[in-house]
Amino acid sequence: xxxxxxxxxxxxxxxxxxxxxxxxxxxxxxxxxxxxxxxxxxxxxxxxxxxxxxxxxxxxxxxxxxxxxxxxxxxxxxxxxxxxxxxx
Numbered sequence: 001x002x003x004x005x006x007x008x009x010x011x012x013x014x015x016x017x018x019x020x021x022x023x024x025x026x027x028x029x030x031x032x033x034x035x036x037x038x039x040x041x042x043x044x045x046x047x048x049x050x051x052x053x054x055x056x057x058x059x060x061x062x063x064x065x066x067x068x069x070x071x072x073x074x075x076x077x078x079x080x081x082x083x084x085x086x087x088x
Contacts, residue, residue, distance in 0.1 A: 002026050016042055048084070055080040 002010065017023040019034045035041035056076055 016045065018042060051084060052077070052080055055084075 014031050014033055015023070015027050016033045016035060017027070018037050023032060023034065033041075
């Protein structure tokens, strides 16, 4: 998982997660901020993830507008993220 992240994320980010032990095995201690479930510390991230899932319904095969190409999936996700960021 760690090796799959872009280098800039490996160097310059903090990771706020729940206390699932798998995260502690992968994320560097100085960048990892674990929070207990129910603490509310990951609510904003979960809200963004939920919005992204709802807006990217084309990623679900049951959708009428399902695309099979990675390029189209990537483009759709970028559009949704850009649109979300503009509304902030």
